[in-house]
Amino acid sequence: xxxxxxxxxxxxxxxxxxxxxxxxxxxxxxxxxxxxxxxxxxxxxxxxxxxxxxxxxxxxxxxxxxxxxxxxxxxxxxxxxxxxxxxxxxxxxxxxxxxxxxxxxxxxxxxxxxxxxxxxxxxxxxxxxxxxxxxxxxxxxxxxxxxxxxxxxxxxxxxxxxxxxxxxxxxxxxxxxxxxxxxxxxxxxxxxxxxxxxxxxxxxxxxxxxxxxxxxxxxxxxxxxxxxxxxxxxxxxxxxxxxxxxxxxxxxxxxxxxxxxxxxxxxxxxxxxxxxxxxxxxxxxxxxxxxxxxxxxxxxxxxxxxxxxxxxxxxxxxxxxxxxxxxxxxxxxxxxxxxxxxxxxxxxxxxxxxxxxxxxxxxxxxxxxxxxxxxxxxxxxxxxxxxxxxxxxxxxxxxxxxxxxxxxxxxxxxxxxxxxxxxxxxxxxxxxxxxxxxxxxxxxxxxxxxxxxx
Numbered sequence: 001x002x003x004x005x006x007x008x009x010x011x012x013x014x015x016x017x018x019x020x021x022x023x024x025x026x027x028x029x030x031x032x033x034x035x036x037x038x039x040x041x042x043x044x045x046x047x048x049x050x051x052x053x054x055x056x057x058x059x060x061x062x063x064x065x066x067x068x069x070x071x072x073x074x075x076x077x078x079x080x081x082x083x084x085x086x087x088x089x090x091x092x093x094x095x096x097x098x099x100x101x102x103x104x105x106x107x108x109x110x111x112x113x114x115x116x117x118x119x120x121x122x123x124x125x126x127x128x129x130x131x132x133x134x135x136x137x138x139x140x141x142x143x144x145x146x147x148x149x150x151x152x153x154x155x156x157x158x159x160x161x162x163x164x165x166x167x168x169x170x171x172x173x174x175x176x177x178x179x180x181x182x183x184x185x186x187x188x189x190x191x192x193x194x195x196x197x198x199x200x201x202x203x204x205x206x207x208x209x210x211x212x213x214x215x216x217x218x219x220x221x222x223x224x225x226x227x228x229x230x231x232x233x234x235x236x237x238x239x240x241x242x243x244x245x246x247x248x249x250x251x252x253x254x255x256x257x258x259x260x261x262x263x264x265x266x267x268x269x270x271x272x273x274x275x276x277x278x279x280x281x282x283x284x285x286x287x288x289x290x291x292x293x294x295x296x297x298x299x300x301x302x303x304x305x306x307x308x309x310x311x312x313x314x315x316x317x318x319x320x321x322x323x324x325x326x327x328x329x330x331x332x333x334x335x336x337x338x339x340x341x342x343x344x345x346x347x348x349x350x351x352x353x354x355x356x357x358x359x360x361x362x363x364x365x366x367x368x369x370x371x372x373x374x375x376x377x378x379x380x381x382x383x384x385x386x387x388x389x390x391x392x393x394x395x396x397x398x399x400x401x402x403x404x405x406x407x408x409x410x411x412x413x414x415x416x417x418x419x420x421x422x423x424x425x426x427x428x429x430x431x432x433x434x435x436x437x438x439x440x441x442x443x444x445x446x447x448x449x450x451x452x453x454x
Contacts, residue, residue: 020342021079023280025273026071027304028335028355029311030107031060035206037199039188043215044207056103057210063333064107067357068114071303071335074362076115081300087121087133092298096135098305099149100142108137108305115303137305146397147272148306150238150265150313157264159405160257164236169245170194173232180225187217195233201226209332231327237309238265238316259390264401266313267393269304274385276302277340281348281381311336317391323368324354333357340381348381 033056034049046052056064075081082093098108112135119133139145146152164170174181174194184192184200192200204223207214214223235241239261246257276299283297304310311330315321335355342348352366364377371387372379394400 017344019344021075021081021339022284022342022348023277023300023302023340024075024081025276025302025304025338026335027269027306027311027314027337028064028067028107028111029308029330029332030056030101030103030305031062031064031067031110032057032209032332033060033103033206034210035203037203039190039200039203041188041215042203044212048212049210054101054103056106059209060103060332061106061110063357064110065114067333067335067355068111068116070114070355070360071111071337072115072117074337075301083300087119090116091136092295094135094301094303095138095299096303096305097138097148099145099307099310100139101307104148104305104307105137105139108303109135111303111305112137146268146393148269148304148310150307150309154264154401155404156401157261160261160264161237163405164242164245164257165195167245169242177225177229180222180229183222187215194229195237197226198230198233201230228327231329234309234312234329235321235327238262238312238321240316240321262313262316263391263393265309266315266317267391268397269310269314270317270388271392273302273338274388277348277350277381278385280340284342284348308334317388318352318368319370320352320365320368324363324365331356331358341378343378349375349378350381350384351377352379 034051034053036054038044038046038053049055050057076085082090084090084093096108096112098104113132116133116135118131120131121133122128123130140147142149142152144152177194181192181197184190184197188200190200201223204214204218204226208223232241239258242257242261279296280299308330311334312321314336315324334357337351337353337355339351339353340348341351350366351364352369354363354365355361356363366377366379367373367375369379369384369387371383375383
C-alpha cells in the first residue's frame with residue numbers, strides 16, 4: 001500500500017513538472033506517385049503506370065501508413081495527446097483535411113489508418129473489412145483551395161511571375177542553361193525552359209523511384225542538372241533567392257517579392273494554423289463550455305495531406321526553407337509538425353519540426369524561424385504571431401488576388417506590406433508625438449502656476 005502511494009505521488013509530481021502539449025498540426029506530402037506528365041520520346045505509356053498518371057503508387061500507400069505510425073508513436077504513445085481513445089472521442093479530437101487530388105485523399109486515408117491503428121468497432125458490419133475504422137477526410141475544390149494548393153488561381157501571383165520572367169535576372173539564368181535545354185529539345189522534341197523543365201525532371205524522378213530505366217540519352221549528369229534547375233526554380237516560385245532581383249528591379253523592390261510571394265502562396269495556411277492555436281489558447285485560459293466552441297475546444301490534432309509545393313510555401317512563410325532543406329525540395333512522405341505547448345509558467349510557445357521520411361529523422365527547426373532564435377527550442381506564441389503578420393493575407397483574399405499586381409499598391413483596403421508597415425509606424429509616431437505634447441503642456445502649466453505662486 002505504501003509502495004502504491006509512493007508511485008502515485010511520483011507520477012503526479014512528474015506530470016506537474018512537465019510542459020503540456022496542447023495542440024499539434026501536421027502537414028505532409030503525399031506518398032510516392034506516378035509521373036504527372038509525359039514527353040514525346042517517353043518509353044513508358046500511361047498503361048505502364050498502375051492507376052495512370054499522377055496516381056499514388058502501392059509503395060506510396062504503404063509509406064503513408066508507416067508515416068502515420070511514426071506520428072502515432074510521437075503524439076499518441078509518447079505524448080498522450082488525446083484524453084481518450086474511444087471512437088467518438090477521436091472523432092472530436094482530430095481533424096483531417098486533404099487537397100482534393102486522388103493521391104492526397106488516398107494518402108490521407110492511409111496516414112489516418114497508421115495513426116490510429118486497427119479497430120474492431122466496425123467488424124460486425126457485413127461486407128466491411130475487419131480492423132478498418134472509417135474516418136472523415138475533409139476537402140474543398142482544388143482550384144479554389146488557398147490553404148493546401150499554393151497554385152490556386154491568383155492574378156496577383158501571375159503578374160509577379162511575369163515580372164520575374166521578363167527580368168534580366170531570369171534572362172541570365174536561361175542563357176546559363178541554354179545548352180541543357182537545347183540538348184533536351186533534340187531528344188524529346190519538347191521546347192522547355194527554366195520553369196517548365198520540372199515536368200521532364202518529375203517524369204525521370206518517378207522512373208528512378210519506381211526502378212524503371214531511363215531513356216538511353218539520359219545520364220546521371222543530365223538528371224542532376226535538371227534537378228538543380230528544378231530546385232532553383234521552385235525556390236523562386238516561393239519568393240526564395242530573389243534578392244538580386246529585388247535590388248535591380250524597381251517593381252520587385254517596391255513590392256518585396258520575398259514577402260509578397262510567400263504571403264500569396266502560404267499565408268492562408270500559416271494563418272489557419274495560427275487561428276487554431278489562438279482558439280486553443282482561449283479554450284485553455286477561459287475553459288469555455290459554450291456549445292458552439294465545445295467542438296473546437298476538443299480538437300487536439302490537425303492533419304493536412306498536401307503537396308511538396310504546400311510544404312515549400314509554408315516553410316517560405318517561416319523563412320526557414322534553406323535552413324531546413326538547403327537547396328533541395330520536400331520528398332515524398334516528408335512532414336512538418338507545428339506544436340503548441342503550455343509551460344509551467346502558463347506561457348504558450350510553439351515548436352517546429354521537420355520529419356524526413358526517408359532518413360527516418362526529425363529535425364527541430366524552431367530557432368531558425370524569424371525572431372525566434374533568442375528562445376532556442378521554444379518560440380513564444382505572441383512572438384510567432386507577431387513575426388507572421390507580414391504573411392497574413394486580407395480577409396477577402398479572392399478579391400485581393402483577382403486585382404493583380406498593378407493595382408496592389410493603390411488599394412485603399414489592403415496595400416502592400418511596405419505601406420502597411422509605414423502606416424503602422426506613422427500611427428505609433430503620432431501617438432508618441434501626442435503623448436510628448438501632452439507632457440510638455442503639463443510641464444508648462446506647472447511652471448507657470450508655480451512661477452506665479454513664487
